[in-house]
Amino acid sequence: MILSDKSQILEPAFYERDTILVAKALLGKKIIRKIKNNIVTGMIVETEAYVGETDSACHAFKGKTKRTEIMFGEAGRTYIYLIYGMYHMLNIVTERKNFPAAVLIRALEPIEGIDFVNKSKHPTNGPGKLCRALQIDKTLNEIKIYENNLLWIEKYREIEEYNICEGKRIGISYASIEDQDRKWRFWIKNNPHVSTYKKNNLK
DNA sequence: GTGAGGATGCACT
């Protein structure tokens, strides 16, 4: 088991910046999940940005509710919810207080401890799958991602701007046309662990 | 290889 170096953990200030910036900056970072005595880690290779009450794809678009109030809170907390009755989504809250925004973690490249036994060759190349692989559920909702011993994010690789691809977000057909067209999905160029939805995987 | 549809729980009109 690898001991983690506390000095590598990302500070709240990292998340308090512009959401697009944070979404790109999270690429290449390492996410660590501790399950009992096991450590499971992966590098973030794909993210999406959901920005504010004016973004019709963002859950906070309709204002503050019990479900979305976490996004109005301080940066660096998790926003985790259940979708389609069976999949959890992992988001990190960004920007200042009372500005609801978050970055969705869409795919990881396994580093250590990922269970490949369950036939899936890529158990972390989609937001629902990575949460299953890391055993992330609503009990981890609203935790401080920089200050707990169950789930946190550390520095790992620096990704150069020219190695970052951008494209349209996925699964938001309910949003306005303008918002659907925003290129707010980011991934690492040529990385085989990015989620593979052919239609949306345009350059 | 491609596309349609089902699974399934919970927040919210």
Added chain:
DNA sequence: GTGCATCCTCACG
């Protein structure tokens, strides 16, 4: 009651 920031299976040919 409705619909969802998904994924897997099963037809098709």
